[in-house]
Amino acid sequence: MDSQQFREFGKAMVDYIANYSDTIRERKVLTSVEPGYLEKLIPGEAPQFGEKWQDVLRDVERVIMPGVTHWHSPNFHAYCPTANSFPAVVGEMLSAGIGCVGFNWEASPACTELEVMMMNWLGKLLHLPEEFLNCAGGNGGGVIQGSASESTLIALLTAKEKMVRTFKQKHPDMTENDIKGKLVAYTSDQANSSVEKAGILGSMKMRLLPADSDCILRGETLKKAIEEDRKKGLIPCYVVATLGTTGTCAFDNLEELGPICNEEDLWLHIDAAYAGSAFACPEYQHYMKGVKYATSFNFNPHKWLLVNSDCSALWVKNSKHLVDTFAVDRIYLKHKHEGVMPDYRHWQISLGRRFRALKLWFVMRIYGVEGIQKHIRTQIGLANYFEELVENDKRFEVSTKKLGLVCFRIKGKNILTEKLQQLLTERKNIYCIPCYFREKYVIRFVVCSRLTLKDDIDYAWNEICSQTAQVFEMDKNNCLEGPPAKKLKFEEDVLNNNAEIVED
Structure with a gap:
């Protein structure tokens, strides 16, 4: 493919992506394919001779799109948002076009220096403590990782090596293996599965501590666990607190966990993967209260801040601990400017890295702080609107609502909400996923797509209401299975949003 063909193909693909975005509401949010569908659509071996790009582009619709879950559909309300915007897409194009590998400053100075600046821009946008910034005159700084999972693991491995060095100085008779075998980490039982996985990959016992009735990890729970483990001869090392489970x-x-971690000399890592983007708005920064106690902080601009994946922002107060953990030098990696700017190969697991700061730069310049804040506030406003719809319908109850997430359920026994979730998923018009809150089965409704409008919320609510009517009819006819917790009083007004709950 020469440059002229690239121009033609690239322009055609831009048109395809723009059209996909414009018409995404016309597609079912979930697919109807079965496992193995794709092998029936393409040959089992690569073509012997090159094909025309026009044929490849045509096959995107025939082969790929039938198996795509449309995460950016306004009808996608599952998991958490995955960010997307046209400036970020263009930034990805330029990153791929330059194609540098920015493992140290000399490998591509712009790759390193733009990342330093963007992490400072982001940190200031969120009002992080200055100790986390590259420009504060200390050892703090930020780096772009691939995911919150990577950031949690990197912080764990760094905390592990730091604790081994510290403990060995106090107890020189102990070997590194002896110390590592006694290390223990702590997090909430509400933390993301990636936190538990970090413990597995980092060979550190990860204790999942019980959250309170509001799914919050409290200081007294952590303090008790630390005391128990010290009595057993274990060495508390690492704590992961979640802002936005x-x-x-x-x-x-x-404010409860932080002082305990500081007193006990434990590494406190904050995982704010989804909710961190909301801290760009001053009215939501109160959720960060106590962040000054953290050793490291992470959130994902690729979740809610309009930056396409992958772009996970990690800050540390002392980057020296990262370098001490991950630095492996070879003569071919050295350069005369070492120490002046970060060599990010020492701040991560992999050696190679893409020019990810470009898409962040494009997004922050084209949207601006005002545009980013407007995006966050608009989506939270849509979630507030959905919450009002639920609360005004006597058949339902809101279990909890934070930022762009509303957890709701049908009043009564769990089987009613379980069946509603099943019907919604089978119809594929909207996509939500469930969880448990205070032992009750609830449906999570998240405003995810940047394209979502009030009309899309109305569409989702009408879909929920129509299927709820089906659930009530099935329950009335004893078609549902499940242990009865409460009974619904079925009267004429049941299907008119006036169902009442009565004790069995």
Whole structure:
């Protein structure tokens, strides 16, 4: 493919992507394909001779789109948002076109220096403590990782090596293996599965501590666990606090956890993967109260800040601990400007890295702080609107609501909400996922797509209401299975949003 063909193909693909975005509402949010569908559509071996790009582009619709879950559909309300915007797409194009590998400053100075600046821009936007910024005169700084999962693991591995060095100085008779075998980490039982996975990959016992009735990890719970483990001869090392849990968007109490971690000399990592973007708005920064106690902080601009994946922002107060953990030098990696700017290969697991700061730069310049804040506020406003719809319908109850997430359920026994979730998923018109809150089965409704409008919320609500009527009819006719917790009083007004709950 020469440059002229690239121009033609690239322009055609831009048109395709723009059209996909404009018409995405016309597609079912979930697919109807079965496992193995794709092998029936393409040959089992690569073509012997090159094909025309026009044929390849045509096959995107024939082969790929039938198997795509449309995460950016306004009818996608599952999991958390995955960010998307046209400036970010263009930034990805330029990154791919330049194609540098920015493992150190000399490998591509712009790749390193733009990342330093963008992490400072982001940190200031969120009003992080200055110790986390590259421009504060200390050892703090930020780096772009691939995911919150990577950031949690990187912080764990760094905390592990730091604790081994510290403990060995106090107890020189102990070997590194002896110390590592006694290390223990702590997090909430509401934390993302990636936190538990970090413990597995980092060979550190990860204790999942019980959150309170509001899904919040409290200081007294952590303190008790630390005391128990010290009595057993274990070595507390690492704590992960979540700001915006996956299930219900709960916020762990940093003002209680932080002082304990500082007193006990434990590494406190904050995972704010989804909710961190909301801190761009001053009215939501109170959720960060206590962040000053953290050793590291992470959130994902690729979740809610309009930057396409992958772009996970990690800050540390002392980057020296990262370098001490991950630095492996070879003569071919050295350069005369070492120490002046970060060599990001020492701040991560992999050596190679893409020019990810470009898409962040494009988004922040083209949207501006005002545009980013407007996006966050608009989506939270749509979630507030959905919450009002639920609360005004006597058949339902809101279990919890934070930022762009509303957890709701049909009043009564769990089987009613379970059946509603099943019907919604089978119809594929909207997509939500469930979780448990206070032992009740609830449906999570998240405003995810940047394209979502009030009309899309109305569409989703009408879909929910129509299928709820089906659920009530099935329950009335004893077609549902499940242990009865409460009974619904079925009268004429049941299907008119006036169902009442009576004790069995």
